[in-house]
Amino acid sequence: MKNISLNIDKALGTVTKEQVYAQAEKANECNATLQNGNGAGNDFLGWLHLPSSITDAELTDIENTANVLRSKCEVVVAIGIGGSYLGTKAVVEALNNSFDWLHTDRKNPVLVYAGHNIGEDYLYELCEILKGKQFGLINISKSGTTTEPALAFRMLKKQLEDAVGKEEAKHRIVAITDAKRGALRTLADQEGYKTFIIPDNVGGRFSVLTPVGLLPIAVAGISIRDLVAGAVSMEKATDVSVPFAENMAEIYAATRNELYKSGKKVEILANFHPKLHYIAEWWKQLYGESEGKDGKGIFPASVDLTTDLHSMGQWIQDGERTIFETVISVEEPTHKVLVPTDEANLDGLNFLAGKRVDEVNKMAELGTQLAHVDGGVPNLKITMPEVSPYYIGQLFYFFERACGISGYMLGVNPFDQPGVEAYKKNMFALLNKPGYEKESEAIRARL
């Protein structure tokens, strides 16, 4: 099997290949720090060898649980936010049919999401659409206390129990959370839900290959074994023993840090494949939450191309030269569509007749790369042979490993997220949460 690959040739100009390769030793040292577990945040390194440590029995347990939900439910609601949502969303959107929800001859339940916002209309419309439908719930929260999913679960649990009774509801609810701590663990144990554990040493944004992602992804009918196999292959390909020049995670980390040092403050992850939109949303949390610290860090942004060439193309071509692009390029689409001939040719497109639509897309991709590089936007290119569970698994692990290396090269702890607590404290104070009396008084004084 081929691997995904990284090409930095079009990123060189702002930084030289020599500058990038001069970072080889540091990148390898940072990779070794991950491997040896002696760096900052080293109690959150469970993701590093997670793929190769997943057992057949664990995968079978997940598949069996998914099959129970698949047999009982027309709709399964995956409840979670951040790392407890984005990995699943990214994989399912990448691998499901683009119009899955319109398919009536279904082999899989419709997977919908909740707990990833505090949208009153969203929750209302979800509860309404679930009325009269056979549905199940997967409640995912590592801490077990995050407000958004807890709020959604409180509402959906009641609706499910009202619809099918408490006893049956128990068999349609799965909780994925901490082994011992948190409100969700307490609730799940009291109610007798099937539970899966999120390992203590795997942070939320690195948890897609734990049951956090694997269970809902299996419910969607996607092969979690192929997903994990791809991640295992990339775990090997980015190991500290792999020399820098062949280690795409180290090269990516070194290149982006050199570009950052040269003044490129924003990285735009771009795709020319519509199904990869949510891969970028997952990637933004992974890199934003890992590197945005101590007043430092590349800002992770994303665009879908060619779609956003008609909205953001002007800025990328002519705006402030503080950006670089990392483009995910898919070699082969899954399907084949040819451009038809049109006798009248009023649209003037007969010059494309007989060509594959993807040939047009590939020339747009090449033309865009040349234009942006000419405009002073360094371009890195990640090539995926195809969009499949295996290569999505490779991509996830590649980005995770590179993120750990890059964060250490930047000089931050890539595995904590202290900044996320600030809004929560204010929100609880404004909502008069018990125990926040002093904070409530203080915050009202400043309004």
Ligand SMILES: O=P(O)(O)OC[C@H]1O[C@H](O)[C@H](O)[C@@H](O)[C@@H]1O
């Ligand atoms: O899985 P949970 O504990 O509910 O956390 C969900 C998310 O919220 C936290 O505030 C962090 O920002 C994320 O890293 C995490 O993935």
